[in-house]
Amino acid sequence: MTLPDLDPDLAKDMQAIEIRIDGENRCLAAGKVAMPEIAKGEVLVRIHAAGVNRPDLMQVAGMYPPPPGASEIPGLELSGEIVATAPNVTQWKIGDRVCALVTGGGYAQYAAVPAAQCLPVPAGLSMTEAASLPETFFTVWHNVFDKAGLKQGETFLVHGGTSGIGTTAIQLAKAFGARVITTASTDEKCQACLDLGADIAINYKTQDFVEQVKTATNGKGADVILDMVAGDYVSRNFKAAAMEGRILIIAFLNGPKAETNFTPLLLKRLTLMGSTLRAQPVANKGAIAGKLRQQVWPLFENGTIKPVIYQTLPMNEAQAALDILRGGAHVGKVVLEVP
Incomplete structure (x- = not known):
């Protein structure tokens, strides 16, 4: 699918955080990977921030592999701007600010996301705050x-x-x-x-x-x-x-x-x-998204609930972010900001 209004270089490659394996050692490292291609029912999101979660820690350790067909890049939630949509996607348009649940791929500059798993960034919240919401x-x-x-x-x-x-x-x-x-x-x-x-x-x-x-x-x-x-x-x-x-x-x-x-x-x-959520069908996650949008998102806008963010780090410090989770001293979420 042709990607509209993107820099030609970005349309081919993007920055991402990958899991590097050296013998028994597994760690995160920055690298360049191919841009994801969107399929039917998906949107392409230019990621601004990505939430860090304990399943990411388990995936890096080799204990929680992504489901079949999912990105090998860690990251289960993100926020950003839609830059392309599949032809059959009607509920979102280019330029919409969204946060989304994904099966992987959050630690990157772009992600292909099922449209049904996107939610609007709640009014009054930053992209960083919005990235901390979907997974939990x-x-x-x-x-x-x-x-x-x-x-x-x-x-x-x-x-x-x-x-x-x-x-x-x-x-x-x-x-x-x-x-x-x-x-x-x-x-x-x-x-x-x-x-x-x-x-x-x-x-x-x-x-x-x-x-x-x-x-x-x-x-x-x-x-x-x-x-x-x-x-x-x-x-x-x-x-x-x-x-x-x-x-x-x-x-x-x-x-x-x-x-x-x-x-x-x-x-x-x-x-x-x-229960696990990651491998559930898009339809199931889309149904949850609909309930959140109707019953929970207004609670952000009226101040009843709020994001709880412990620390924000740049994406290239993803390993340090995981170390914070491993240490257990945090209260709330750790979020990566994506360049």
Whole structure:
């Protein structure tokens, strides 16, 4: 497909961050790669910024390969300006400012993006702020609201409250009327969660979150639990859950295996769900985008929720950005600015 109004050199090559493999060592390095070609239903986006997420860290380590057909370039979310559209794309035009969820390719100057997975940059937000939104907001909405059906007045427990997922989940759950309990590793991080709207923040290094959740709910437990830890948290989540509670596991920072007693799962009639987003069909992600645009994007515009950005770095410092995530001291998102 001919690309309109692009510099001839850019129409052939672009700058990107690639995964370089040297024996057992895997790292990120800047390089030149071919420009992506857009297919039916896609738009070409000139990227201004890209969000950095823990799955990127796993991909670089060789633990989370992209799905078939996806770009090998890391980066699951981006913001930028549309510079070309496929002939069958009618909802977007050249010049539109968008942020988008992608299966890969965010750490680059251009990306081919399914039109259905694009959202407008919310009014009042910068491109950098917009780039921090898609991965966590798609994930939280899909799991907490679509799958678990969190309702107004229910109690919601999210582990890792200062992560990108955590800061998003706290704000969304509060915005839709839930009582929010979260866990974090330090008192300072707990305070950051409270500042975002959490009702209760538990320092899991000094307190037993099961006991604290039970105390906070008068013995009832949490109606919905969003867990990125797994491992020994599986059995503890069973104890912390309310009758007919819904537990979602979306990552396993404590490992993919656990020995657990399933008796509470049966006696409490719990629902245990697992989910990944990256390999889901475009139609599924497009449906999530539609709900976000209708129900969540206005909350940015009226100030109910906000992006939480810990640090911004230039794209050529992508390795340093991943090191920040690995260190775990961050609150919110790390974003790369693309030249």
